[in-house]
Amino acid sequence: MIKQLHFYGGIHPAEDKVAQSVPIVEPPILETYIVPLQQHIGAPAKAVVAKGDQVKRGQLLGEAQGFVSAPVHAPTSGVIREVTTCLGPSGAQVPALLLASDGEDTPAEPMPAIDWRQAPPGDLRQRIAAAGIVGKGGAAFPTVVKLSPPPNKKIDTLILNGVECEPCLTADHRLMLERAEDIVTGAQITAHILGAKTILLGIENNKPDAIEVMRQAVGDSGIKVCSLKVRYPQGAEKQLIYAVTGRKVPSGGLPADIGCLVQNVGTAAAIADAVCRGKPLYERVTTVTGTPLVSPGNWRFRVGTTYADAIKLAGGVKEDPIKIISGGPMMGMAVYSLDIPVIKSTSGILLLSQDELTQFDVRPCIRCGRCNDSCPTGMMPGILSVQIENQRYELAEKWHVMDCIECGCCAYTCPASRPLVQHMRRAKAEVQAARRAAKAKAEK
Amino acid sequence: MTTVILLTVTGLVSGLAIGIVVKFFGTTPNPLEEKLLELVPGANCGGCGFAGCEGYAKAMADGSAKPGACPLMNDAVVQEICALLGVESEPRKPMVAVVCCSGDDDHAQRMAFYNGVNDCQNAMLVAGGGKGCVYGCLGLGSCARACPYGAIEIRPNHIAVVHPELCVGCGKCVLACPRRLIKLTPKSAPVHVFCSSPERGALKRKFCSAACIGCRKCVKEAGENQVSMNGSLAVINYDNPPDAAVAAACPTGALRTTAIMESTKG
Ligand code: SF4
Ligand code: SF4
Numbered sequence: 001m002i003k004q005l006h007f008y009g010g011i012h013p014a015e016d017k018v019a020q021s022v023p024i025v026e027p028p029i030l031e032t033y034i035v036p037l038q039q040h041i042g043a044p045a046k047a048v049v050a051k052g053d054q055v056k057r058g059q060l061l062g063e064a065q066g067f068v069s070a071p072v073h074a075p076t077s078g079v080i081r082e083v084t085t086c087l088g089p090s091g092a093q094v095p096a097l098l099l100a101s102d103g104e105d106t107p108a109e110p111m112p113a114i115d116w117r118q119a120p121p122g123d124l125r126q127r128i129a130a131a132g133i134v135g136k137g138g139a140a141f142p143t144v145v146k147l148s149p150p151p152n153k154k155i156d157t158l159i160l161n162g163v164e165c166e167p168c169l170t171a172d173h174r175l176m177l178e179r180a181e182d183i184v185t186g187a188q189i190t191a192h193i194l195g196a197k198t199i200l201l202g203i204e205n206n207k208p209d210a211i212e213v214m215r216q217a218v219g220d221s222g223i224k225v226c227s228l229k230v231r232y233p234q235g236a237e238k239q240l241i242y243a244v245t246g247r248k249v250p251s252g253g254l255p256a257d258i259g260c261l262v263q264n265v266g267t268a269a270a271i272a273d274a275v276c277r278g279k280p281l282y283e284r285v286t287t288v289t290g291t292p293l294v295s296p297g298n299w300r301f302r303v304g305t306t307y308a309d310a311i312k313l314a315g316g317v318k319e320d321p322i323k324i325i326s327g328g329p330m331m332g333m334a335v336y337s338l339d340i341p342v343i344k345s346t347s348g349i350l351l352l353s354q355d356e357l358t359q360f361d362v363r364p365c366i367r368c369g370r371c372n373d374s375c376p377t378g379m380m381p382g383i384l385s386v387q388i389e390n391q392r393y394e395l396a397e398k399w400h401v402m403d404c405i406e407c408g409c410c411a412y413t414c415p416a417s418r419p420l421v422q423h424m425r426r427a428k429a430e431v432q433a434a435r436r437a438a439k440a441k442a443e444k
Numbered sequence: 445m446t447t448v449i450l451l452t453v454t455g456l457v458s459g460l461a462i463g464i465v466v467k468f469f470g471t472t473p474n475p476l477e478e479k480l481l482e483l484v485p486g487a488n489c490g491g492c493g494f495a496g497c498e499g500y501a502k503a504m505a506d507g508s509a510k511p512g513a514c515p516l517m518n519d520a521v522v523q524e525i526c527a528l529l530g531v532e533s534e535p536r537k538p539m540v541a542v543v544c545c546s547g548d549d550d551h552a553q554r555m556a557f558y559n560g561v562n563d564c565q566n567a568m569l570v571a572g573g574g575k576g577c578v579y580g581c582l583g584l585g586s587c588a589r590a591c592p593y594g595a596i597e598i599r600p601n602h603i604a605v606v607h608p609e610l611c612v613g614c615g616k617c618v619l620a621c622p623r624r625l626i627k628l629t630p631k632s633a634p635v636h637v638f639c640s641s642p643e644r645g646a647l648k649r650k651f652c653s654a655a656c657i658g659c660r661k662c663v664k665e666a667g668e669n670q671v672s673m674n675g676s677l678a679v680i681n682y683d684n685p686p687d688a689a690v691a692a693a694c695p696t697g698a699l700r701t702t703a704i705m706e707s708t709k710g
């Protein structure tokens with residue numbers, strides 16, 4: 001029997017991928033879209049349109065501010081009704097534009113297509129930046145920054161992430177089934193930019209149809225499709241690298257340190273769109289799922305579609321949801337407003353019903369060690385959390401708290417229901433603040 | 445019996461050794477520093493900006509710190525220290541902390557049920573704790589735990605309130621609050637704006653019935669040089685504060701004299 005590829009630690013939660021057989025649907029044009037100017041990590045974009053301006057689909061609405069930033073484009077044609085703010089999925093108010101659509105969906109003049117095989121990497125990077133492409137896996141890091149590693153770090157392996165280990169979500173799965181060619185092209189463009197020789201595509205073996213379709217799509221392009229044993233969080237960068245290459249990212253390091261770069265399949269498809277068709281990123285596939293919904297499924301939403309509209313498009317609810325999560329059940333964030341818009345990194349909207357929700361009573365750590373076994377980074381979350389509760393952040397730093405990927409495996413396994421991830425986040429925030437303060441002091 | 449003798453001898457020898465070390469290698473205590481150490485309050489709250497009272501006494505002795513930086517010391521002691529150091533005493537302004545928010549459970553909307561770690565800074569890391577107003581008090585008591593004088597109370601309706609008679613103005617709570625709601629104000633100022641949201645008035649109203657809505661009635665009443673507007677938020681000029689009567693002009697109750705509000709619910 002062939003050795004099954006996977007990583008250290010992790011868990012296997014119930015998959016609940018009810019929407020995996022539902023094809024991606026193109027929703028009708030809505031009346032209004034609220035388009036945040038910050039849909040990425042880094043500086044928010046600066047609006048280049050004003051109240052009352054007529055815009056076309058794909059037209060630039062906000063330009064990037066600095067290198068780590070991304071431009072924002074119009075999801076449809078219409079009028080800018082207001083330059084305002086809106087609630088983002090993180091719970092903070094972010095600058096946004098209220099766009100009233102005219103129903104025509106008139107496209108703007110697309111950027112010229114590029115023949116990527118002949119084009120120099122610089123031109124391709126510029127196009128990816130201009131199209132506002134960000135990592136679609138969740139973190140929304142501007143792709144062009146990722147594709148510009150420092151010259152002393154040579155990337156030899158590009159890893160495509162088709163794992164989708166998060167329970168309930170099926171957007172990437174559907175994308176692989178329906179847009180396999182574009183994913184392959186996007187991967188080839190990325191490898192061309194980086195000069196990477198090897199391209200690996202990781203897919204968990206609970207998606208045999210996607211593995212089959214992708215194997216056919218790659219043909220003789222040299223891309224290797226790796227079937228992985230189902231394990232959460234296989235889709236995390238470092239865990240995926242280990243599963244497919246056996247290489248380990250050093251503590252505190254980046255994948256580029258070991259010559260790897262991981263990219264989500266959705267991002268690859270967006271790159272193909274931008275380069276071959278001149279289309280900026282203003283829509284994405286999002287899974288809307290959960291038992292309270294009438295018809296869970298996968299939609300190609302324009303950015304700026306509010307969660308309320310998204311749920312309405314999914315047929316509405318048959319019972320009142322008690323909790324709404326932006327993203328999946330493990331890594332997602334609970335949201336308390338349905339006015340939050342879908343952004344470039346919204347992979348899913350998950351609704352939970354009353355009987356699916358458990359309220360935990362936090363109890364002291366019983367030192368059972370289950371969290372240690374499940375932590376994919378090899379930390380000791382339980383003991384760490386006790387130190388963090390006592391504000392011993394320096395010790396936490398020494399114990400590698402910064403390596404925590406916030407996957408939630410520890411909290412999932414903890415029999416004492418300890419809010420371990422929240423403790424880790426707190427320590428990470430404190431350590432970062434301390435590092436910033438130390439840096440500011442050193443500069444002074 | 446042998447044990448007793450042995451222990452006695454060991455004790456005597458060690459005592460002698462310590463005595464010799466102190467006599468020949470110990471630092472000569474600075475008499476000025478000793479005197480100052482007696483005068484500092486010994487609360488070790490850090491309000492002076494030094495690590496504890498001893499650090500402050502040392503800094504005063506070598507001239508790198510001024511008397512009067514300690515918020516806890518009363519004027520008589522400051523005078524005494526000034527005399528010891530031979531410096532002029534500078535006028536001091538006693539300060540008191542104010543939590544600039546009225547958003548308790550009776551007035552502000554709670555959008556979500558939060559059951560994470562019981563700490564404001566932790567709550568901030570998960571979608572801001574679920575309060576409608578993203579600027580308002582979370583009521584989980586980071587400030588109260590940071591206060592060395594127990595001057596902050598978390599009211600049963602989830603808002604932090606500073607008790608002015610206990611607060612010495614050390615400023616610890618100012619740094620502890622992740623919402624940056626706490627201001628150090630002169631003790632003599634009678635009224636405060638108990639709201640910190642810079643949002644548009646309409647948006648604030650949506651989430652909180654006691655917010656400052658930017659109606660400018662207080663500005664009209666007191667004049668621009670006593671109260672000014674920063675967007676939709678009234679700002680008191682603490683160098684020239686208005687008197688208590690201006691509070692009557694405020695339609696929402698955000699401008700008032702005491703932190704504790706009447707509960708509107710039974
Ligand atoms: S400590 Fe961090 S990386 Fe480890 S299991 Fe918990 S959340 Fe995941
Ligand atoms: S799983 Fe929970 S109870 Fe067990 S050691 Fe970890 S923190 Fe403690």
Ligand code: SF4
Binds near residue numbers: 590596610615617618
């Ligand atoms: S309320 Fe704030 S300023 Fe006043 S004593 Fe407590 S920590 Fe110091």
Ligand code: SF4
Binds near residue numbers: 621624
């Ligand atoms: S004033 Fe700040 S620290 Fe104190 S309870 Fe309110 S939000 Fe928390």
